[in-house]
Amino acid sequence: MTKYLDEYLPIAFLYALSAYFWWDVEDFTADSLMYPRALVGVLLVLTTLLLVFTLMKKMRLPQSKDENSPFKFCVVLAASIVYVFAVPFLGFAVSSLLYAPATALLLGYKRKGMVFFVSILTVVLIYIGFRTVLKVPLPTVTLLGMTL
Amino acid sequence: MKKIWVAFVLALALTLSVVPAAVWAAYPEKPVEVIVAMQAGGGTDVAARTLFKFAEKYFGQSFAIINKPGASGEIGWTAIAQAKPDGYTIGFINPPAFLMLPIQRPACKYRLEDFQLIANVVMDPGVIGVSKDSRFKTLREFMAEAKKAPKSVSISYTGPGTSEALLLARLEKQEGTELNKVPFDGSAPGMVALMGNHVDAVAMNLSETHTYVQDGNLRLLGVGAPGRDPAAPDVPTYKEEGYDYLQVALRGVAAPKNIPAEALKAIQDAIGKAIEDPEFQAKAAELQLPLRYMNAEEYTKFLQGINKDLQEEWKTNPW
Amino acid sequence: MDFSSVFLNAALAAVSPANLLFCFLGTIVGIVIGALPGFTSTMGVALFIPFTYSMHPATGLIFLVSIYCSSTYGGSISAILINTPGTPSAVITTIDGYEMTKNGEGGRALAMAVFSSLVGGIVSALALLLIAPPLARLVLLFGPVEIFYLALFGLSVIVGFSKGSLIKGLISGVAGLLLATVGVDGISGVYRYTFDNVSLFEGIPIVPMVIGLFSTCQVFVLGEQKRTTIVHDIATFSDSSVPRMSDIKAHWFNMLRSSVIGTIVGIIPAAGMSIACAIAYNEAKRVSKHPEKFGNGSVEGVIASEAANNGVTGGSLVPLLTLGVPGNTVSAIFLGGLLIHGLRPGLQLFTKYADVSYTLLVGLFIANVMMFVVGLFAAKQVVKVTKASTDLLAPIIMLLCVVGSYAIRNNLFDVGVMLVFGIVGYLMKRWGYSTPSMILGLILGPMAEGEFRRALMLSRGNWSYFCSRPVSIILLVLIVITLVGPALRNRRIMSK
Numbered sequence: 001m002t003k004y005l006d007e008y009l010p011i012a013f014l015y016a017l018s019a020y021f022w023w024d025v026e027d028f029t030a031d032s033l034m035y036p037r038a039l040v041g042v043l044l045v046l047t048t049l050l051l052v053f054t055l056m057k058k059m060r061l062p063q064s065k066d067e068n069s070p071f072k073f074c075v076v077l078a079a080s081i082v083y084v085f086a087v088p089f090l091g092f093a094v095s096s097l098l099y100a101p102a103t104a105l106l107l108g109y110k111r112k113g114m115v116f117f118v119s120i121l122t123v124v125l126i127y128i129g130f131r132t133v134l135k136v137p138l139p140t141v142t143l144l145g146m147t148l
Numbered sequence: 149m150k151k152i153w154v155a156f157v158l159a160l161a162l163t164l165s166v167v168p169a170a171v172w173a174a175y176p177e178k179p180v181e182v183i184v185a186m187q188a189g190g191g192t193d194v195a196a197r198t199l200f201k202f203a204e205k206y207f208g209q210s211f212a213i214i215n216k217p218g219a220s221g222e223i224g225w226t227a228i229a230q231a232k233p234d235g236y237t238i239g240f241i242n243p244p245a246f247l248m249l250p251i252q253r254p255a256c257k258y259r260l261e262d263f264q265l266i267a268n269v270v271m272d273p274g275v276i277g278v279s280k281d282s283r284f285k286t287l288r289e290f291m292a293e294a295k296k297a298p299k300s301v302s303i304s305y306t307g308p309g310t311s312e313a314l315l316l317a318r319l320e321k322q323e324g325t326e327l328n329k330v331p332f333d334g335s336a337p338g339m340v341a342l343m344g345n346h347v348d349a350v351a352m353n354l355s356e357t358h359t360y361v362q363d364g365n366l367r368l369l370g371v372g373a374p375g376r377d378p379a380a381p382d383v384p385t386y387k388e389e390g391y392d393y394l395q396v397a398l399r400g401v402a403a404p405k406n407i408p409a410e411a412l413k414a415i416q417d418a419i420g421k422a423i424e425d426p427e428f429q430a431k432a433a434e435l436q437l438p439l440r441y442m443n444a445e446e447y448t449k450f451l452q453g454i455n456k457d458l459q460e461e462w463k464t465n466p467w
Numbered sequence: 468m469d470f471s472s473v474f475l476n477a478a479l480a481a482v483s484p485a486n487l488l489f490c491f492l493g494t495i496v497g498i499v500i501g502a503l504p505g506f507t508s509t510m511g512v513a514l515f516i517p518f519t520y521s522m523h524p525a526t527g528l529i530f531l532v533s534i535y536c537s538s539t540y541g542g543s544i545s546a547i548l549i550n551t552p553g554t555p556s557a558v559i560t561t562i563d564g565y566e567m568t569k570n571g572e573g574g575r576a577l578a579m580a581v582f583s584s585l586v587g588g589i590v591s592a593l594a595l596l597l598i599a600p601p602l603a604r605l606v607l608l609f610g611p612v613e614i615f616y617l618a619l620f621g622l623s624v625i626v627g628f629s630k631g632s633l634i635k636g637l638i639s640g641v642a643g644l645l646l647a648t649v650g651v652d653g654i655s656g657v658y659r660y661t662f663d664n665v666s667l668f669e670g671i672p673i674v675p676m677v678i679g680l681f682s683t684c685q686v687f688v689l690g691e692q693k694r695t696t697i698v699h700d701i702a703t704f705s706d707s708s709v710p711r712m713s714d715i716k717a718h719w720f721n722m723l724r725s726s727v728i729g730t731i732v733g734i735i736p737a738a739g740m741s742i743a744c745a746i747a748y749n750e751a752k753r754v755s756k757h758p759e760k761f762g763n764g765s766v767e768g769v770i771a772s773e774a775a776n777n778g779v780t781g782g783s784l785v786p787l788l789t790l791g792v793p794g795n796t797v798s799a800i801f802l803g804g805l806l807i808h809g810l811r812p813g814l815q816l817f818t819k820y821a822d823v824s825y826t827l828l829v830g831l832f833i834a835n836v837m838m839f840v841v842g843l844f845a846a847k848q849v850v851k852v853t854k855a856s857t858d859l860l861a862p863i864i865m866l867l868c869v870v871g872s873y874a875i876r877n878n879l880f881d882v883g884v885m886l887v888f889g890i891v892g893y894l895m896k897r898w899g900y901s902t903p904s905m906i907l908g909l910i911l912g913p914m915a916e917g918e919f920r921r922a923l924m925l926s927r928g929n930w931s932y933f934c935s936r937p938v939s940i941i942l943l944v945l946i947v948i949t950l951v952g953p954a955l956r957n958r959r960i961m962s963k
Contacts, residue, residue, distance in 0.1 A: 006897065006898055009898075010894070010898045010900070014638065014642070017642065017645070021645055021648070021660070024660055025659075027657065027658070028657055028659065029655045029657050031654070031655055031920065032652045032654070032655045032657040032659065035648065035916045035919075035920075036645065036648045036659065039641055039644050039645045039648070040645065042641050043638065043641045043642065043645065046634060046637055046638050046641060047638065049634055050634050050635070050638065053634070059632065061898065061899055062896075062897075062898075062899040066688075066692050066693075066694060067692070067693045067694065068691045068692060068693065069691055069692075069693050070691070072690055072691045072692070072693070073687065073690065073691035075690065076686065076687055076690030076691060076861060076862075077687060077690075077890075079862075080683070080686065080687075080865055080886070080889070081886065083865065083869070084869065084882055084883065084886045087869060087879070087882065088879055092869070092870070092873075096866050096869075099862060099865070099866075100862040100863060100865075100866060103690075103861070103862040103865075104858050104859045104861075104862050107690055107858040107861065108695075108858055109856055109858035109859050114859070115859060118859060118863060119862075119863070119866075122863055122866055122867075123866070126866070126867075126870055130870065130874060137212075137214065137877060138870065138873065138874075139873065139879065187513075187800075191803075193513075193803065194516075194803045194806060194807060197516075197517060198807070201517075201520070214877055215876070215877070216876060216877055216878070217669075217876065218665070218666070218668060218669040218876060220651075220668075222665055222668060223665050223666065223668070223876070223878075226665055252656075253658075255663055257665070299927060302924075302925060307653050307654070307656070308654075308655065308656030309656055328924060328925070328927070330611075330921050330924050330925060331653055331654050331921075332921070333653055333737075333917070336736065336791070336792040336793060336799075337736055337737065337792070339790075339791075339792060340606060340607065340609075340736055340786075340790070340792050341610060341611070343607050343790070344606075344607035344608060344609070344610055345607075346610035346611065346925060347925070358811065359791045359811045359812055359813040359815070360791065360813070362811075362813060362814075362815060363813040363814045363815070365790075434806070434809035435806050435807070435809075436806075436811075
């Protein structure tokens, strides 16, 4: 079943992408329309060729030499998404210090001391490097009068 | 007992009346952020960083430059308009592009009215130039040839929505002809095209031309300043050539509207002093920045005038 | 003042303690900037320009140029070790570099990367020093038609380097081209596919997209691996990261050829490192005795890519210093650095300011050597990262991804873009689509479309405009060879 999805889902997605780029062209002048539509044309031809070859079973999916764990994948994906959404609210430092140790430990890393040490070190170095040396701001959160 | 209470309340009242004044008097109590709507390292960015480095001396706190480039400046300018008006976030603006964006794009999220203008720093006139051995000797000759057939003469510029686009549209309307306007991503690629003889002429700003003129790669046909520019005294103004149009690129400082009055004054004064600083003037000369200081009032009136003209123009001759 | 005395003075000045010190500092800064995913050479040079305000011009410029050269090399460190290009210039290095690491040859890949970078840098520095003026004239020959063909040439390379299925590689490339149309069209002013979101007006931001497609995707890949090391078999892991004579002897021609390609492409304004690396990689594969190894850990691929991207460094300074026109985005920032120190590009730079400019040129050589020495040392230490547990590496890399994608424009939207493309990259990997091809499409798309439309405007309907000049014809021939060559050789259009 997954093999079926892996083969046909990208094709469906490509058709959807082509359709979007073809139709969302309100306000386009003639010359700025020409190029995207030409590209969509090429993409449609290629995707259809791909579809044909897939149906004829002539395409093979890449074989990965690595063994993967679906559980670990879900962990890292979910954690990363939550992390990115947390940054605007909790600031970079707090979010990172929550995300990194949690994710590493959930993935199965055993050395708790090492996890916290590396996470804190990384965040501190990033802070020094970006905010102090280069004066590039990072998202911050203000708690109890402190800006983190 | 009662006396002590009275004394205490009096003291408290006194302190409370003094403290807010102390809080106010403490501006600037932390660094001020300056949003620059252009890429770090570019002309605008370099001008801003140099200016504010000198202004820091007279201001008492440091200015932190933050680059928010993109969309010809719209991203950065929108950010300034939407910032908290507490006097700790200001920005660098580039009229007339700054004024043209909201007029040509109704969905633009800022307008001139959303800003408190503080000071103008640079006034850089536009120019039209050709290569050294071009057959065109004057701007009039150039336009005369253009009139012979539509799009027979090509000129490179930096794209729709710029002061150059406006100027070229006006020239076309006056002569009743069409130029072959080829947009490039910046004046440098346009110059390369000119030097390689891929285009007949180039439209850019005076401050960008010095190296090319000196090396003999560029000859200026006209300048869009109100009078002849001291940096290029043999170049006639557009007006002298029969095209009475002003084309200048300005650079100045603005803040979201309704910042505290003393923040406005402090920043304006710091900038004014920086501009008069001889060291800064020397640096500006090195960077080829033509300085033209205007304080908040002058600047506001000046831009409002230009804005009104642009709005009128857009209705009849959109650029 | 004759040339030799000017040169001698410049050489002496370039090795003064102050200049050497800042060259060293710049090299370290550059390598760190390059290695950290998300941080680009452009950003690095731009952010350090203010540091140089109070320095003597030559020192300041040597500092900046050291950052430029070593950050170009630095990108290969993370590209090779953790499959995340530290800078977009290292995207092509990931293809073979990471495979070499998985095979336990990470040290060897790093060693050859730094040596190739040295060769690339020196070749382009020599070109800059000795033949800058004639090279500058080459620039002027490239009008819109020629640059369009160059972009097409860069794209045709996709045909050659798709690992696996050709159709999927082409689809990735075309998808990249299509995504590149998002944003304001520079020629007509039309806003395309922007959802009225200001952050999309300039198009999908490239650096967050590269970070997502490579680095964030790698976070997911490393996270889901059951094996907790990058190297497949820890027993084959070799700590050695010194370039081997055998490698140098076998591949010196590849290094030189790729350096020359890099230098020439660098000279052309608007053509940057990605296109140079792509062309060099493709050429190396075309003439290689083992083309099938490309994509599976061929050291030739790493050499070609790294020599080419450092070749661009000197090349990009040619039009900048002689004509005042930058050769790529980093040298455009460099222009700001020059101006700040009162140096105007053009003839004056080599006459009135000869002492500063020649010191800078000599300094460029020294910067490359410094990069080699420090780089070797850094490589030896950094290789140990591949022995760290992937469970810890993955979230830490994610931290860098977030910082990197935010820091470019101080815009949270870019972080979102990074995440979205992280997921896209993971899916592409799973389904067998080539991510470097998509990046090439994204980078070259605007170039191809823009120059084509400009050429169309200038041709005024006259089709002979497109094939009348010598450079155009040469490029057209090259494109045809690249497209037709591999097809004739392999007769394959499906996965192997």
